[in-house]
Amino acid sequence: MKRFSSLLMASLVALGLCVAPAGAAPNYPAKPINMLCVFGPGGAADLGLRVVAEYATKHGFTMNVVNMPGGSGTQAAMQVLNSRPDGYNVVFGSTSFVTLPMMKRLGYTIDDFIPVADITDMPLTFCVRSDSGINSFDEWMALAEKNPGQYNYGSPGSITSQRQFLSVLLKDKFPNASVNHVPYASGHEVNTALLGNELKAAFGVPGTNQNYLKSGEFKLLAVTSDKRLPEYPDAPTFAELYGDKYYWVSFHGIFVKKGTPEEIVKKLSDIVGQALADPEVIEKFNKIGITANYRNYKDFVPFLDNVKAQSVEALTLLGLI
Amino acid sequence: MDIVLSAIATALSPACLLANGVGVALGIIFGALPGLTAAMGVALIMPLTFNMPTVEAFSALLGMYCGAVYGGSITAILVGTPGTVAAAATMLEGPGLTARGESKKALDMATIASFIGGTFSCIMLIILSPLLAKAATAFGAQDYFAVAIFGMAVVASLASSSAIKGGIAALLGLYISTIGTDPIYGDLRNTFDIPQLFSGLPLVPVLVGLFAVGQILVTMEQAFVKNSQSSINVEISRKGLSLKDLTSNAYNFLRSSIIGTVVGIIPATGVGTASYIAYSTARSASKTPELYGKGVLEGIAATESSNNAVTGGALIPLLTLGVPGDIVVAIMLGALMIQGLVPGPLLFTEHPDVVYGIFTALGVSNILMLVMGLMAVRPLAKVLLVPTTILMPAVLTLCIVGGYAVNNSTFDLYIVFAFGILGYLMAKINMPASPLLLSMILSPIAETNFRRALVISDGDYSVFVTSPISLGVLLVTLGVIVRTVLVEIRTRRKLAEAEEQFVSDSVQ
Known part of the structure; x- marks a missing residue:
């Protein structure tokens, strides 16, 4: 008991x-x-x-x-x-x-x-076609400023981190450039459009861009991480180029x-x-x-x-x- | 090459074969049972495939698709009611043969014709889609817009038998597709501040409601209210098909398979259209057209090989462009996305394992369909004896589970029921549901790409005519529209004349 x-x-x-x-x-x-x-x-x-x-x-x-x-x-x-x-x-x-x-x-x-x-x-990766002959983000912007409305970039959605980041950067550093943002449903569609020469740049994340960066079809111009990505040591960070404010993941x-x-x-x-x-x-x-x-x-x-x-x-x- | 071989091996693994076999068997049952369709079957088993590896999931889905398109012929031949819309044309010939005691002959012909059509289209899929995928990287936003508009014009032209009702259904689909987030600027449209609507109406619950729940309600009403449960005889005769029946139809098989594959490729048209075109082509090519309608094997050979040929054809634009070729693969588009795969040219370079796995699975589905059709048609036909009053509540339960499972969301169940009621009402007033679904799927493709093309061209509208692909497709579209309007005017005029005649007759 x-x-x-x-x-x-x-x-x-x-x-x-x-x-x-x-x-x-x-x-x-x-x-x-x-x-x-x-x-x-x-x-x-x-x-x-x-x-x-x-x-x-x-x-x-x-x-x-x-x-x-x-x-x-x-x-x-x-x-x-x-x-x-x-x-x-x-x-x-x-x-x-x-x-x-x-x-x-x-x-x-x-x-x-x-x-x-x-x-x-996830850092954001700004890529162009390797055969475009463009080697830096500044070169890309110089072309964009020379050809208003002709230089566009795609990102995987309408109000993406990529678009938010770039609109701030453009306002701060390139106030005269007219660059169109083209939204897609996914990073894969953005890649397709860049491969099809429809876009001037694809703004994505490493995961979706890596296949084409490795195959050499795309070239990484700059990345928003705090340090350079180990896989792409030649691509500078936006923070290096324009200041710490542009560390944006x-x-x-x-x-x-x-x-x-x-x-x-x-x-x-x-x-x-x-x-x-x-x-x-x-x-x-x-x-x-x-x-x-x-x-x-x-x-x-x-x-x-x-x-x-x-x-x-x-x-x-x-x-x- | 290694990837291709390992993809084939995956599709032939026991798990995939089992998934495929279960899919085909369920598909034949779904196809055979009046009131259950291929679209419904695929929408219902889709949630069960979410946790499967991709090729296994598609084995089940494709098996279901092929089986259901074929299964409709069993009911059409034995009972004289079409199990699915795919078998509506088969019904013109099947009952005649059954009445003469040749049902086994008719069933075997349907099985073999389905196998030939399905296999032909599978081969076309394997040959054409990698080529089209390569060409598709050249497709720009304006070209996708043109293809989507072409699809919508075809939807409109198909609805012309009941133009106004089809048109209303299509407009309803257009409206529904605007709910959610604007694809370009990200603004909200028609969401009434209900957060659950921010990403638009989820496709699977809408489908399950419209095509499954709606149809179940109609069938249940007939069973309970009108008590029209008739006794069905599913006895099958003994006499089988002779080799001569097959060889004499060789050309017919080829022609019908080509028709089916082409109709499958054209967005928005599907099995129903294919089997009618193949049937009427076979009749006009026949040496004995007067026998048609009384039970000829040729007719069954034509309808069944063409409707199963749609399966491979419809996958071609789905996999290469992301534009579904018919309703069922439109549902599979959802399955593909849930597996984390985006259809389009890159699918072929980034996921060849999946692509070739899907190709193999489709081939396997056709073989399994042939085997089951020839060996097991007697037991399978017995499902027709299950009373509707037992069957339909069971399927309704599946609808609810399926509707919930996609997003784990109770809100989606409200959508299932709302669209179930809508589907029921539409069926009651003979309004076709497919224009609603097709315009719901095609119009976002059209809208997004139209606006995207203009953003890319910086507001220059000429891109739609300077791109050769877009220009060509738009011209064909214009042709379709002009033809539809002319046909409509001619029928109206005939009707008016007949009416005048009637009025003047009655005055006299």
Whole structure:
């Protein structure tokens, strides 16, 4: 009997732990974590998230990746906002996760979320055809200024990071140039158009341009990363050419609902950090064609503030906010 | 070459063969059951393929496609109702042969003709698409615009039997396609501040609603309200096909397969059109046209080889340009995108493994269809005995699962039901649903490329006529439009004359 009652007590305590407010959360995670991905399955960013989730699942954080590309990712964001701030619903988003609420009335902004960790950053790559004879971004701009309206560039969407970046750069450094932006549905279509001589430049990300850069059909004129890309040591960064302001990457990171206890945020951030330091994970990232750019929940905040400032400047310039 | 061989090996792996076989078997059942169509079958199994490797997914989808196009002939021959629109022309001949106790002969002819047509178009796909893909890098925005406009003109011309209803359906499709984010400037259109609509209406839920749920509601109404569940006899005769039946149709097979492949390549036209054209061509070429309509094997040879020849043909513009050749491959476009693949000329250079895997899978589908058709047509025909009242609720469940699975979104289920009701209402007033879907798919291609061409040319409209491809396609389009209008005027005039005649007769 004594044994039974102690068992009963233990079960009651256990039960109590289950219903206790998540704020205490000593045993987080007690159940699988939903990783809501704003991208469809199969893209580089989605694959990267899956690699991290696989690692975390092996180390006690069972993570289920759920793709919710609906409504340009707003559905994933709303599902997180409609759930309890207990760290079991996490959204994986990119730059549009920050910019979309600035442009449209969504009923939420990025400030309703707590940044947890940055997983990968993609620099933007400005490519031309190798047979164009153009060797630097300055040369390209000189031709564009000489032939107004004739020098255009393509990017994979209508309001892309590429377009935002270039519109700021053009305003600052080449105010007289008239350069048209041509939107496509994907980076592959941009490549096709440059191969077909329809465009004067393709502004993409390394993952989609690399096949043609390696085959020699495209030439990389400049990249928006902070350092030169190891695969293309001859291509300068925009920051080298025009100043540190033009370090501009597209981040891909995870967020939880505001109000989630700091302990949980820290635990999540740490497991991502642990994953991104794992050599096996890094090797898988290389295969996908992305890099591990871990920023923990503290470093991610100032980085995002800079992204917000960049976006506000670009979107105001484009007349979108 | 290694890539090609390993792609073929992938498509022949047990997993892909299983997926393909299941696809073909389900396809034959879907095709055979009145009310279930190829488009519906492909839309329903698509969500199940998301987690499969690409070639395996396409094995299942292509198997479903080929099987369903063929399966319709079973019902057309045995029961005298078309299982799918593809078999509508087969129905003109099949029942006559069945009445004479030659149903096995007719079924075998349909099977072999389907195999010949399907295989012919698969070979054409393998020969033509790499060539077209090479040429397609020269396709600029203005050329894509011209092709899309051509497709829309064809949609309009096909609807001319009930021009106004088809036109309304097409305009509805145009409107629906404007919902979402403007493709060039990124502004929102017709979203009414509903965030779920920001990226437009998702294609699969719309399809499942329009083509599956709508049709299920119509069929259920007939079964429950009108209680028209008739007893069906699916006995098959013993006497099979002779070699002479095949050899005497050799030229017919070739002609019909070519017709089917060409119709497949033309955007917006599909199996229904192909089988009617092939049927009427075969009749006018026949030495015994007076026998047509009473049950001739030639007719079945023509319709079934042409409608299965559409399958390979329709994939040609899909894979090389991203412009679907018919409704079913328009749905497969979605499957391709979900696999992270963008159709277009680069698909051939960046993912030859996938392209050749798809080619092989299509060939395998045709072989499996032949084997199953010849060996298993008796048990497969038994599905016609399953009561509608049991079958349809089961399929409805699949629709709901499928509609949800694409985006894991409850909102998409509302779309499934809304379009299900729309599909039901359209069926009730005899309004065709395919113009809606085709214009919904073609008009964004037209709009985006029109505006893109103007951004590239810096606002110069002459690009549409200075590009030879665009000019040529636009001229053909003009021809299609002029012809459609002339035919329409002539029919109106005839109708008016007949009416006048009628009025003057009754006055006298």
